[in-house]
Structures are given as structure tokens and as C-alpha cells.
Amino acid sequence: MENFKNKPLIKKLGFNRIILCGVLILMYFVFSLFSGRMLGSGDIKNALNMADYLGFLALGVTFVIATGGIDFSIGPVMVCAGLIAGRLLVTFGWPLWIALIMCVVVGCLFGVLNGILVAYMGLPSFISSMASMMLAKGVGSVFTHVQNSNWPASGEANSWYKYFVTYNGIPTGLIFLLVVAVLCTIILNKTKIGRYILCIGSNREAVRLSGVDTRKWEALAYIICGTLAGIGAITYVGVITQVQPGLGDEFNNNAIASCVMGGTSMAGGVASIGGTFIGVLIISLLRVGIQAMGFRPDYQYIITGIIVALAVFADIRSSARKK
Amino acid sequence: MGEVILTMKGIDKSFPGVHALDHVDLEVRRGEVHALMGENGAGKSTLMKVLTGIYTKDSGTITYEGKEVEFHNPKEAQEAGIVIVHQELNMMNHLTVAQNIFIGREFMKGILIDDAKMNEEARKLFRQLGIDIDPAEKMGNLTVGKQQMCEIAKAISHEAKVIIFDEPSAALTEAEIEELFKIIRDLRDKQLGIVYISHRMDEIKVITDRVTVMRDGGYVGTLITADCTKSDIINMMVGRVIYEEPKTHSMVAPDAPVVLKVEHLNAGKMVKDVSFELHKGEILGFSGLMGAGRTETARAVFGADRKESGDIYVNGKKVEINSPEDAVKCGIGYLSEDRKRYGIVVGKSVAENSTMASLLDFVSGLFIDKKKEVEVTQKYIDRLKTKTPGVDQLVVNLSGGNQQKVVIAKWLVKNCDILIFDEPTRGIDVGAKSEIYHLMNELAAEGKSIIMISSEMPEILRMSDRIVVMCEGRKTAEIDIAEATQEKIMHAATLR
Numbered sequence: 001m002e003n004f005k006n007k008p009l010i011k012k013l014g015f016n017r018i019i020l021c022g023v024l025i026l027m028y029f030v031f032s033l034f035s036g037r038m039l040g041s042g043d044i045k046n047a048l049n050m051a052d053y054l055g056f057l058a059l060g061v062t063f064v065i066a067t068g069g070i071d072f073s074i075g076p077v078m079v080c081a082g083l084i085a086g087r088l089l090v091t092f093g094w095p096l097w098i099a100l101i102m103c104v105v106v107g108c109l110f111g112v113l114n115g116i117l118v119a120y121m122g123l124p125s126f127i128s129s130m131a132s133m134m135l136a137k138g139v140g141s142v143f144t145h146v147q148n149s150n151w152p153a154s155g156e157a158n159s160w161y162k163y164f165v166t167y168n169g170i171p172t173g174l175i176f177l178l179v180v181a182v183l184c185t186i187i188l189n190k191t192k193i194g195r196y197i198l199c200i201g202s203n204r205e206a207v208r209l210s211g212v213d214t215r216k217w218e219a220l221a222y223i224i225c226g227t228l229a230g231i232g233a234i235t236y237v238g239v240i241t242q243v244q245p246g247l248g249d250e251f252n253n254n255a256i257a258s259c260v261m262g263g264t265s266m267a268g269g270v271a272s273i274g275g276t277f278i279g280v281l282i283i284s285l286l287r288v289g290i291q292a293m294g295f296r297p298d299y300q301y302i303i304t305g306i307i308v309a310l311a312v313f314a315d316i317r318s319s320a321r322k323k
Numbered sequence: 324m325g326e327v328i329l330t331m332k333g334i335d336k337s338f339p340g341v342h343a344l345d346h347v348d349l350e351v352r353r354g355e356v357h358a359l360m361g362e363n364g365a366g367k368s369t370l371m372k373v374l375t376g377i378y379t380k381d382s383g384t385i386t387y388e389g390k391e392v393e394f395h396n397p398k399e400a401q402e403a404g405i406v407i408v409h410q411e412l413n414m415m416n417h418l419t420v421a422q423n424i425f426i427g428r429e430f431m432k433g434i435l436i437d438d439a440k441m442n443e444e445a446r447k448l449f450r451q452l453g454i455d456i457d458p459a460e461k462m463g464n465l466t467v468g469k470q471q472m473c474e475i476a477k478a479i480s481h482e483a484k485v486i487i488f489d490e491p492s493a494a495l496t497e498a499e500i501e502e503l504f505k506i507i508r509d510l511r512d513k514q515l516g517i518v519y520i521s522h523r524m525d526e527i528k529v530i531t532d533r534v535t536v537m538r539d540g541g542y543v544g545t546l547i548t549a550d551c552t553k554s555d556i557i558n559m560m561v562g563r564v565i566y567e568e569p570k571t572h573s574m575v576a577p578d579a580p581v582v583l584k585v586e587h588l589n590a591g592k593m594v595k596d597v598s599f600e601l602h603k604g605e606i607l608g609f610s611g612l613m614g615a616g617r618t619e620t621a622r623a624v625f626g627a628d629r630k631e632s633g634d635i636y637v638n639g640k641k642v643e644i645n646s647p648e649d650a651v652k653c654g655i656g657y658l659s660e661d662r663k664r665y666g667i668v669v670g671k672s673v674a675e676n677s678t679m680a681s682l683l684d685f686v687s688g689l690f691i692d693k694k695k696e697v698e699v700t701q702k703y704i705d706r707l708k709t710k711t712p713g714v715d716q717l718v719v720n721l722s723g724g725n726q727q728k729v730v731i732a733k734w735l736v737k738n739c740d741i742l743i744f745d746e747p748t749r750g751i752d753v754g755a756k757s758e759i760y761h762l763m764n765e766l767a768a769e770g771k772s773i774i775m776i777s778s779e780m781p782e783i784l785r786m787s788d789r790i791v792v793m794c795e796g797r798k799t800a801e802i803d804i805a806e807a808t809q810e811k812i813m814h815a816a817t818l819r
Contacts, residue, residue, distance in 0.1 A: 186690075190690045190691055190693075191686075191689055191690055191691060192682050192683070192686055192691060195675065195682060195691060196682070198671070199668045199671060199675070199679065202668045202669070202670045202671060203664070203667070203668040203669065203670075205664060205665050206659075206664070206665050206666055206667060206668050206679075207668065207679065208627075208646075208647055209625070209627055209647050209657060209659060209665050209666075210647070210651070210679040210680040210733065211647045211648045211650065211651025211652070211680050211737075212647075212648065212679070212680070212682075213646070213648050269668075269670050269671075270670070
């Protein structure tokens with residue numbers, strides 16, 4: 001086993017990620033077996049739709065968790081961006097492309113806010129992101145007068161934003177997500193931004209004493225996270241069309257669960273975009289699979305909870321062994 | 324002085340690689356204040372930890388109240404009546420005084436804690452000690468001095484027969500020290516045995532009856548305080564044979580320019596009006612005992628901590644240093660005494676650590692130029708003879724000496740001309756030590772200027788061209804290596 005783990009190719013792909021892929025495939029067959037039918041393209045489509053927006057949230061929060069922080073505001077921020085942009089589009093008649101850009105801008109602004117609160121004002125990220133979570137919910141509701149934001153349905157005018165999710169049966173959303181994930185991998189592993197973010201998570205004081213402005217890089221992690229939540233909002237509205245105010249909390253948990261499952265350490269310093277990506281697929285499949293088996297979606301929470309606890313336990317065990 | 328209450332005889336204790344205690348003796352009588360003295364690392368704390376069961380001894384005997392004893396943990400020692408009043412107070416600031424004193428043995432009324440009874444008992448204790456503290460006050464609202472009194476009250480409440488004071492006066496004001504001494508004399512008159520650990524020579528003369536001196540883990544001797552002079556004690560403390568060759572004269576050219584000048588630096592409680600100059604190619608040793616404020620001075624110069632006032636000149640030009648970022652821009656690098664916490668990022672590779680301070684030079688376009696990073700890292704691995712399987716090795720897997728070399732590489736890559744080495748050889752084995760020394764001499768010969776903070780006297784005498792001695796936040800002496808002796812340095816380090 002140890003030999004197998006140390007093979008260059010396995011090392012490069014990451015042993016844990018290979019296990020995760022195995023889990024993903026296994027889950028598919030288990031669900032197929034117990035639901036009495038092979039999960040078909042409809043189920044897969046559902047899973048992928050969810051994976052789209054969840055994926056952007058999870059990619060973003062991976063950066064924050066890499067610094068040793070946490071961001072609970074991503075889900076509500078995404079919903080808030082969808083609400084605001086939707087109202088600008090439908091009620092105020094702004095062009096669609098500007099509305100879509102506004103999604104990203106709203107997300108980015110919340111990222112900036114979190115970055116300032118945590119990195120420059122020294123609030124614990126747990127608290128600051130709770131504050132901005134409530135802020136996002138409130139702003140979204142106030143801006144829309146607690147009404148749904150109804151984006152144009154398929155076939156109506158101005159519905160090309162849905163091409164970000166599917167186009168003629170092609171899962172463009174997945175491709176979009178994959179491209180962004182590759183970009184994130186490059187940022188995290190090949191650029192100064194990623195290097196400093198990971199090092200801050202590992203030993204902030206040592207980085208500061210090396211003459212690095214740690215506040216700037218830490219804030220940047222939150223800005224990346226918020227911006228990705230904003231991009232996620234584009235696929236979110238593409239999937240669900242009608243955005244309701246006051247939602248978004250459950251997406252946080254699923255996104256963070258995906259990260260942790262993928263091998264990103266809550267203590268910071270260790271992060272894997274690839275792992276997060278697979279984690280997102282697992283969580284999404286879980287949800288669809290459980291419905292296919294005829295259970296209410298609530299059961300997904302129970303299973304996700306168990307999986308997260310096990311994943312973190314495995315993480316702690318493996319890092320304890322290294323020491 | 325009454326009968327003997329505590330005898331430690333031939334106490335021996337080794338840790339991997341260190342002979343921490345080498346057949347040490349200590350005898351405490353009822354009704355005496357017994358000073359335990361020695362330099363940093365002489366073994367005082369280890370001896371007290373053996374006594375109170377934090378460490379188990381390898382050999383030797385402890386006799387307490389006529390019976391041979393061995394405590395397995397501090398609680399057993401406490402129950403037998405041996406209590407330590409720590410230098411760092413272990414108090415919970417948000418609890419009341421009484422709650423702190425009786426923590427772990429609260430008075431109960433059914434299933435509820437009886438706070439009224441605790442307050443009353445605490446008040447009795449304070450009356451007994453003659454101190455005026457409200458037991459219902461929150462601990463955090465008291466001054467450090469009063470907190471210390473509470474710690475003493477807590478010790479008494481355990482019906483202590485032997486109380487060990489570990490540098491109790493370090494954080495106290497003059498008036499508070501007076502009050503402390505009054506209490507200690509009181510306890511002595513009540514026939515308690517008191518062990519008093521302190522570096523302050525003057526206090527030793529005032530408050531103690533006998534003094535036992537330790538050096539490098541060994542027992543040197545016990546004197547009656549009234550019969551000896553300060554110099555006698557200092558000579559016992561430092562009277563070691565230095566095996567390494569001490570430097571005999573400064574290697575710095577007399578006309579070497581001043582590269583760093585610090586004037587009237589003040590920062591917090593630990594840095595008071597410190598001024599010094601560092602010349603090009605010089606190794607400036609900073610000597611002093613624990614808590615002298617040397618690290619704090621270095622951190623303030625480096626911008627790691629806020630300074631209140633003071634001017635810093637680099638190469639004759641006045642500079643504003645408010646963060647490590649500013650300092651690094653001025654060409655100053657800092658090698659922390661606590662490598663694991665402040666020096667290296669343990670979970671990252673040798674290459675990542677080496678380029679940490681100068682990553683900008685390794686970015687081409689958007690990406691980090693890994694090839695250049697590997698090349699440069701390898702260059703410094705070769706130059707510093709760092710033992711690592713490769714540039715990708717995580718630094719956590721390297722030995723202490725090699726970790727230190729990675730930190731040195733970090734600053735050399737950044738091309739820093741002023742290097743502050745804070746305890747450069749702490750936790751490093753003997754072989755690697757001399758390599759680090761060699762390296763520092765090489766760097767100085769190349770024209771780098773080095774500030775070396777060290778608590779090890781032989782290291783100071785072997786490496787420094789000039790020595791600054793600090794005591795309690797102040798610079799108390801500046802000695803050229805040609806005139807430096809252990810006695811002179813120790814004298815300045817214990818000026819209070």
C-alpha cells in the first residue's frame with residue numbers, strides 16, 4: 001500500500017483524490033442498485049445543475065479555508081447577487097449582460113467587505129462572515145421588497161444567460177466550472193497569491209516576519225471567494241430562474257463540506273482545488289441519489305454530516321501520523 | 324533558621340542529548356529564605372520541576388519532613404505542602420479572586436458552588452497575610468503585584484510548608500516588591516521553608532538567608548548570604564572553564580562605517596531608552612538574562628512590535644520602520660529565537676521557505692518561476708551546506724541546525740545586509756552549532772553586519788566583536804571584546 005502511494009503518478013494525482021473518485025463511482029452504483037434503476041441522464045442533469053453553483057462557492061471558500069479562516073456568507077451572498085441583478089434586469093430593464101456583471105460585482109463587494117473585516121480590522125472570520133451573511137440576506141430582501149426575482153424563463157427574450165448552464169444538451173455549466181477550477185488550481189499552486197495564502201494558513205507570523213504584508217494577501221482570499229460566489233450566482237439563476245429572498249444558508253454547509261471532503265484542512269495551509277471539485281460532485285450526487293432511492297431530501301443532510309465527520313477524522317488521523 | 328525540612332541529594336536528570344542536572348544538592352530549613360541562583364539554563368527550573376513531580380529524576384533522593392518522598396505530579400507535591408508560585412501567573416482573569424484561589428476544590432452547597440463561603444475563606448487568608456484585597460473582585464482588575472499576592476494566598480491555603488518563588492519580583496514595582504518581602508519575612512517567621520529564585524543580586528542580599536548556586540546543571544555550592552559579597556556569588560555563577568576559544572580582539576576595521584544606529588528606542592515595558600550602533604562587518608553580541616528585553620529590542624527594531632519612540636538610521640539615513648515589510652526593505656533580516664513559530668513555515672518546502680521574503684524576484688509574468696526558485700534554493704543549499712534530500716523537502720523534516728540554515732538562506736536570498744540572529748543555536752546540536760558559528764563569521768567577513776542575541780555566555784564571548792549587555796529593558800553596559808570577561812558581563816546583567 002505504501003509503495004502504491006509513493007508511485008510518482010499516484011503522488012501527482014493525490015492518493016486521497018483517487019480514493020474520492022472511487023467513492024464517487026461507488027456511490028453511483030450503490031444508488032443505482034438501491035433505487036432499482038440505473039441513474040439516468042435526468043438524475044445526472046439534476047446533480048450537475050446543483051454542482052454548478054455549489055462548485056463556484058466551494059472553489060471560492062477553498063481559498064479562505066486555506067488561510068485558516070472560514071466564510072459562512074457565500075450562500076446568501078450568491079442569492080443576494082441573484083436577487084439584485086434580477087431586479088435590475090426585470091424591473092429596471094438593465095441589459096442582461098450588465099445584470100450578469102452585476103452578479104459578480106455584488107459578490108466581489110461582499111468579498112472586499114469580509115476581507116477588510118478579517119484581515120484589516122482583525123475580526124474572527126467566523127463572526128465577520130456571519131455578519132455579512134445577515135447583511136447579504138437583508139440587503140437582498142430590502143432591495144427586492146421581499147419579492148422573488150423572476151429571471152426570464154427558457155425561450156423568453158433575454159434568456160441566453162441559461163446557456164451558462166446548458167446549451168443544446170451540452171452541460172456548459174460543468175465546462176464553465178471546470179475551466180474556473182483549472183484557473184483556481186493555477187492561482188493556488190503557481191502564483192504568488194496562492195503561495196502566500198497557503199503560507200499564511202500554515203504560519204502567519206513567520207510570513208509576516210519575512211516582510212510580507214499578510215493583511216493584503218489574506219484579504220485577497222476573501223475577495224476571490226466573494227467574486228466566485230458572484231460568478232456562482234450566474235449559474236444559480238440559470239438553474240433555478242426564480243430567486244427567493246432569505247435563502248442560501250444550506251449552500252454554505254454543502255460548499256464547506258465539499259472542501260473538507262476534498263482534503264482542504266480547516267486549520268489552513270493545505271488546500272486542494274481538485275479535491276474540492278470532486279467533493280462537490282459527491283455532495284451533488286448524494287442529494288440526487290437519495291431522492292432517487294425514494295427518501296426525502298432531508299436524509300441528505302444526515303449522510304452529508306456523517307461523511308464530513310469521517311472525512312475530517314481521516315484528515316486528522318493522517319496528519320497525526322505524519323508527526 | 325530551624326531544622327531541615329527538605330533535602331535534595333545527588334539529583335540527576337538527563338534529557339536526550341542534555342545532562343540537565345548533574346548530582347545537585349539542595350537543603351532547605353524551616354524558617355529560612357533560601358536563594359537558588361544561576362544563569363539561564365543552569366538547571367534551577369529543572370530542579371524545581373523534579374521536586375514537584377513534573378519531571379521524574381534519574382537518581383538521587385528527596386527527603387521531606389524526615390521521610391524519603393517521590394512526587395509523581397504537582398498535585399501530590401501540593402498536597403504534601405510543597406507549592407510553587409510561578410513567575411507567569413496562572414490566573415483566570417474573568418473569575419473572581421476567591422474563585423481563582425479555590426479553583427478545583429470549590430466549597431459546595433449541595434450541587435451549587437458556595438461563593439459566599441469561598442469569599443469568606445479567602446478574606447481570612449488575606450487577613451492572615453496582612454493584605455487588602457477584595458475576594459469578590461475580578462482577577463483581571465488587579466495589578467500584577469496583587470495577582471501575585473493572590474497566588475501566594477493560594478499557596479498558603481494549601482497549607483504549604485515549603486513555598487518556591489520563581490522570579491516573583493520580575494514584574495513588580497518597587498512598592499509591590501516591598502510588600503512581597505514583608506509577606507515573605509512573615510512566612511519565614513511562621514517557620515515555612517522558602518526557596519527564592521531570582522537574578523536580582525540586590526534582592527538576594529536583602530531577603531535571603533542562604534544561597535545555593537548552580538551552573539550548567541551542576542551544584543556549585545551553598546553560602547550564608549550575610550557572609551558573602553555580590554562578587555562571590557557572580558564568580559560562582561560564571562566560574563566555568565570556557566572550552567571554545569573566545570575572541571580576543573575585534574575583527575572589525577576601526578574605520579568601518581555605522582550601518583545601523585538606534586537611538587533612544589522605547590517599546591512597551593521591556594525596552595527602555597536603548598541606543599546602540601552596529602558597524603559594517605561586525606558581530607554585535609546582545610547579552611543578558613532572561614527577560615532583559617533583548618528580543619523585544621530586536622523585534623521593535625525590526626518593526627515586528629510597535630515602538631513608542633526612538634530613531635533608527637540605516638547607513639546614516641533616518642528610516643521609518645513600522646512593519647517587518649519596512650525593515651526588510653531597509654535590508655534588515657530577523658532570525659527568531661522561536662524558529663518553529665516565527666521563522667519557518669514548517670509545512671512548506673525548503674524552496675518555498677527560502678524564497679518567502681523575496682518572492683517578487685521569482686515571479687515572471689503571472690507565475691512563480693519554479694525553475695529559478697529551484698536554482699537559487701539549490702545554490703544556497705550548497706553554499707550553506709544544508710543537509711536536505713532536495714529543494715522540495717518539507718522543512719519540518721530537517722534537523723534544527725538545517726532549519727536554521729533555511730532561515731539564513733531566506734535572508735541571504737533577499738540580500739539583507741543586516742541580520743539579527745536571536746539565539747541562533749538554540750535547540751541545535753553541538754556539531755551544527757559550530758557550523759552556524761562558522762557561517763556567521765563568514766558572513767561578517769563578507770561585510771554583512773550581525774546582531775547576535777544570546778543567553779549563552781561562551782557563545783557571546785566566542786562570537787562577538789563588541790557586547791551590549793541589557794538588564795530589565797535597559798542597556799547597562801557596552802564592552803569591547805578585548806576587555807570582556809564573564810564576570811563583567813554578569814555584573815552588568817544583574818545590575819539591579
